[in-house]
Amino acid sequence: MNAEDIKVDEATKRQLIEKAIEVLPNSYAPYSNYNVGAAALFDSGKIYTGVNVENATYGAAICAERNAIFRAAAEGERRLLALAVTGGPKGEIEDEYCAPCGICRQVMREFADPESMLVISAKSPDDYREYTLAELLPESFGPEFLG
Numbered sequence: 001m002n003a004e005d006i007k008v009d010e011a012t013k014r015q016l017i018e019k020a021i022e023v024l025p026n027s028y029a030p031y032s033n034y035n036v037g038a039a040a041l042f043d044s045g046k047i048y049t050g051v052n053v054e055n056a057t058y059g060a061a062i063c064a065e066r067n068a069i070f071r072a073a074a075e076g077e078r079r080l081l082a083l084a085v086t087g088g089p090k091g092e093i094e095d096e097y098c099a100p101c102g103i104c105r106q107v108m109r110e111f112a113d114p115e116s117m118l119v120i121s122a123k124s125p126d127d128y129r130e131y132t133l134a135e136l137l138p139e140s141f142g143p144e145f146l147g
Contacts (some may be wrong), residue, residue, distance in 0.1 A: 001061045003102040007104055008041065008081060008082045008118050010061075011129070012082070013039065013082070013084070013118075013120055013125075013128070014041075015047070016039045016040075016041060016047065016082060016083070016084035016085060016120060016123070017039070017084045017120060017122040017125045017128060018085065018103040018125055019037075019039035019047055019049050019084070020037040020038050020039040020049065020064075020080070020084045020085060020086045020122065021037060021059040021086055021093070021122075021124070021125075021143050022037070022049070023037040023038075023039070023049040023050070023051050023064075024036070024037035024051065024086060024087060024091055024093075025091060026051045027052050027053075027087070027091065028051070028052070028053045028054055029052055029053040029054050030053060031054050031056070031058070031095075032052060033089055033090050034052075034087060034088065034089055035051070035087050035088065035089075035090065035091040036050065036051065036052040036063065036064040036065075036085060036086070036087030036098055037049065037050075037051050037064055037085070037086055037087060038050045038051070038063075038064035038067070038068045038083060038084065038085045038086075038100075039068060039078065039083065039084045039128065039146060040065070040069055040080055040082070040083045041074055041080070041081045041082040041083070042072050042077040042078075042079060042081060042111075043077075043080075043081055044077060044081055046072070046075075046077070048068045048069070048070070048071045048075070048077070049068055049071075050062045050063075050064045050065065050066070050068030050070075050071060051064045051067060052067070052069065054086075060095025062088070063084060063100070063101060063103070064080045064105050065083060065085055065100050065104040065107070065108070066103070066104050067105055068083070069083075069108065069111060072111075073111070076113075078111060079111060079112070080111040080112040080117055081116075081117060081118070082107065082117065082118040082119070082120065083100075083117075083118075083119055083120065084120040084121075084122055085098050085099070085100055085119070085120070085122070086098055086121075086122045086123065093123050093124070094123075095123075097121040097122070097123060097128070097129050098121055098122075099121050099136075100119060100121075102137075105133065105136050105137040106137065106140070106141075108133055108137075109133060109137055109140050109141075109142050110142065112133055113133075114132065114133040114134040114137060114140055115132060115133075115134050116132065117129045117132060117133040118130055118131075118132065119132070119133055119136055127130070
């Protein structure tokens with residue numbers, strides 16, 4: 001299966017959002033109390049999930065999006081097609097949409113075509129915003145610049 005065979009249709013978007021919401025309770029956020037869940041679709045068709053995991057030293061924490069992407073990379077995945085993210089204070093999805101931080105956007109860029117990769121910020125499977133990675137990370141620097 002390759003990227004052309006995978007369609008990020010409404011059913012796939014819903015599945016990504018549902019998986020991000022499903023793992024949200026596994027988040028470990030005792031310091032910020034801001035829990036985040038993510039689900040990343042790769043061109044194999046497989047979805048990898050992740051949650052944010054905080055640490056008392058703060059710098060050793062990892063975001064949900066990178067957690068999902070790094071899990072996928074450890075399994076040999078290299079082409080990210082779409083990612084859904086959800087979260088909020090104390091694990092409650094509130095009025096604001098949870099969006100990836102700058103570091104997560106740059107990590108997505110490492111594994112994705114910014115013009116076609118879809119980023120979904122969701123409150124629920126029926127209430128979400130979607131962007132291309134290029135919209136969230138314009139004029140980005142990627143692996144192709146390193147020859």
